[in-house]
Amino acid sequence: MQIHYVNPAELSQDLAADSIYHRSLAEMLPLCNFLSLHVPETTETHHIIDAKALALLPHGAILINTARGGLIVDSDVIDALKSGKLAAAGLDVFAMEPAVNPDYLILKNVFLLPHLGSATIETRTQMGMICLDNISAVLFGKRAPSLVRF
DSSP states (O other): OOOEEEOSSOOOHHHHTTOEEESOHHHHGGGOSEEEEOOOOOTTTTTOBSHHHHHHSOTTEEEEEOSOGGGBOHHHHHHHHHHTSEEEEEESOOTBTTBOOHHHHTOTTEEEOOOOTTOSHHHHHHHHHHHHHHHHHHHTTOOOTTOOOO
16 A cells, blocks of 8 residues: 655655655545545644535545544534445544534445544553652642643
C-alpha cells in the first residue's frame, strides 16, 4: 500500500520513509482507497470530512476514523455509505460520545467500536502510575505533574 499524507509541513525523510506528502486534503483524497483520520479536532479540522470531501474520494473507498468524532459530518458519511460512494466505514469515535448516530446502527457496511485506543495492560498500568505520581506529589506538598487547569 502506498501511504499518502497531509500535514502542515512535510515530514523529514526519516519519518516519511516512502510516503507521499500532499499540501491539501483536496489534492490527496482522489488517491485514497482507504482514508484513515489521525488528527486532533480543531476549528480547522471540525467537519473536515463532509459531502464535498467525500465526493473527491474514489468510488468504493473505505473511511476509518479513530481520531475524533467531530472530524466527520455523520449525515454525509451515512449518505455516502448508503449510496456506495463509501464501501465501508470503521468508526470508534463519535460526535456525541458515548451516543452513536442511530442511522449507523442499521447499516451493514459500518463497523463501530467504543474508543479503545488506550485499552492495553501496559497503557492502563502507566495511566494508574501517573495517577499515583500525582497523588504522591500533592500529599507531599508539591505540584501535581499532570496538573489540569480549568
